[in-house]
Amino acid sequence: MIRLMAVLITLGVLTGCSQVQPWERGYLAKQEMAWDSDPLERALNDHIFFSKEASSGGNIAAGGGCGCN
Amino acid sequence: MKKPASRSLIALSTSALALPGIAEADTPPLTSSLSYKISNYQEDELSREQVPFGELERYDIDVHQFQFISPLGRDYALFINANHENMSGASPWFSTAGTNGQPVINMSGASGIYDSRSEVSIGARYYGTRGNIGGAIGYSEENDYRAKYVSMSGSRNFNNDLTTLTVSLSHSDDSIFPSDAERFNRVRHENKRASSVAVSLSQVLNPVASFQTALSLTGQSGFLSDPYKLQDSRPDGKTQIAFANSLRYFFIEADGALQSDYRYYRDDFGVRSHTLDLSWFQNVTRSLKIVPMLRYYSQTAADFYTNIDDFLKPLSESQSSDYRLSAFGAVSGGLSVVADFGGWSATLTAERYVANEKYSAFTVDQPSPGLVQFTRLSLGVNYSF
Numbered sequence: 266m267i268r269l270m271a272v273l274i275t276l277g278v279l280t281g282c283s284q285v286q287p288w289e290r291g292y293l294a295k296q297e298m299a300w301d302s303d304p305l306e307r308a309l310n311d312h313i314f315f316s317k318e319a320s321s322g323g324n325i326a327a328g329g330g331c332g333c334n
Numbered sequence: 335m336k337k338p339a340s341r342s343l344i345a346l347s348t349s350a351l352a353l354p355g356i357a358e359a360d361t362p363p364l365t366s367s368l369s370y371k372i373s374n375y376q377e378d379e380l381s382r383e384q385v386p387f388g389e390l391e392r393y394d395i396d397v398h399q400f401q402f403i404s405p406l407g408r409d410y411a412l413f414i415n416a417n418h419e420n421m422s423g424a425s426p427w428f429s430t431a432g433t434n435g436q437p438v439i440n441m442s443g444a445s446g447i448y449d450s451r452s453e454v455s456i457g458a459r460y461y462g463t464r465g466n467i468g469g470a471i472g473y474s475e476e477n478d479y480r481a482k483y484v485s486m487s488g489s490r491n492f493n494n495d496l497t498t499l500t501v502s503l504s505h506s507d508d509s510i511f512p513s514d515a516e517r518f519n520r521v522r523h524e525n526k527r528a529s530s531v532a533v534s535l536s537q538v539l540n541p542v543a544s545f546q547t548a549l550s551l552t553g554q555s556g557f558l559s560d561p562y563k564l565q566d567s568r569p570d571g572k573t574q575i576a577f578a579n580s581l582r583y584f585f586i587e588a589d590g591a592l593q594s595d596y597r598y599y600r601d602d603f604g605v606r607s608h609t610l611d612l613s614w615f616q617n618v619t620r621s622l623k624i625v626p627m628l629r630y631y632s633q634t635a636a637d638f639y640t641n642i643d644d645f646l647k648p649l650s651e652s653q654s655s656d657y658r659l660s661a662f663g664a665v666s667g668g669l670s671v672v673a674d675f676g677g678w679s680a681t682l683t684a685e686r687y688v689a690n691e692k693y694s695a696f697t698v699d700q701p702s703p704g705l706v707q708f709t710r711l712s713l714g715v716n717y718s719f
Binding site for chain 2: 284285289290291292293295297298299300302303304305306308309313314317318319320321322323324325330331332333
């Protein structure tokens with residue numbers, strides 16, 4: 266499953282990329298295009314779902330634990 | 335006299351410099367910012383069918399979050415985070431068969447649980463010509479739990495700054511000292527450790543789209559059981575793998591952006607899960623955004639999950655009736671309104687989460703009667719100066 270997704274993503278990235286010039290990156294610089302556009306909201310959601318579901322982890326290494334899980 | 339830079343110019347410059355490729359190097363934030371968010375998290379009461387005796391009420395939690403970010407010189411930034419939570423309510427204690435043979439829940443003590451949690455972390459980051467590197471240390475304390483953790487991460491930009499590779503590491507050392515340990519024959523003092531490594535690759539696809547793929551690996555060891563459950567015994571080690579993919583796409587005609595995040599997760603407790611998060615950022619005016627959000631989550635049960643505790647089974651064999659280890663699906667939806675007044679911004683968020691075995695993408699052999707439904711309201715403010 267993971268291998269299949271990795272292959273699909275790699276193909277998608279390689280075929281979808283173009284040389285975007287610095288002056289063409291205005292939309293990419295908008296706050297809503299950031300990977301983490303609201304850090305406090307993300308931290309709160311991570312904490313809630315870590316407490317109520319069995320899954321955790323993703324694109325950053327986990328922080329400290331809590332008695333909630 | 336030197337004229338001060340306008341707020342809009344600073345905001346524009348900050349946005350531009352935050353983007354790899356416009357700046358000649360990664361740069362720290364140009365301005366300091368102070369953020370505060372207050373949230374109320376309220377779980378729905380259980381029904382008398384699910385809990386024949388005792389408390390029906392579940393957790394009610396107030397959360398206060400603070401964040402301070404400041405540039406330090408030309409190449410560094412300082413990050414300080416602090417959180418405080420107050421919680422009250424009750425949680426499932428053990429599970430038995432009801433009169434019809436179906437599982438029913440027995441909740442923790444009639445007087446309920448009152449606890450608070452405080453956390454602080456401080457970090458710094460250096461911004462160089464081709465990337466950045468930084469670290470943080472943190473401390474979290476509750477009446478019955480303490481965590482000390484450290485994390486580090488570094489990013490490097492390639493390919494005319496269209497590609498970014500990030501590696502992050504973290505380690506947490508936790509102590510567990512349950513309340514009323516002697517009275518309820520709970521463990522007195524135990525330890526738990528967790529170490530994580532994550533690697534992510536971000537790629538700008540075109541002027542309106544970027545993509546990120548990431549893999550994280552976490553190893554946990556020590557006391558991983560729930561000391562407050564009557565019959566809970568879990569393995570003393572766990573390895574978790576998460577594979578996450580994110581897409582950001584700006585729709586010029588609609589003046590809105592789609593944030594799409596998908597995660598596949600598995601661990602050696604036997605849990606596998608899919609998580610899909612979708613958010614749409616709609617610019618209504620230059621200073622107002624509305625953001626509807628939708629999330630779907632589904633997991634399999636842990637290998638040792640049971641929805642009726644077997645009290646004849648020795649604790650040397652793994653067993654848990656924790657609803658969080660059962661197979662279920664969950665749907666949540668929310669709406670945020672974001673108002674931006676130059677240096678100030680405010681965000682109001684409402685979210686509703688409903689977990690149910692009927693929403694599961696996987697086979698559910700033993701549905702849990704303890705699944706959670708909750709409502710969350712948040713108000714956040716941010717001041718840049």
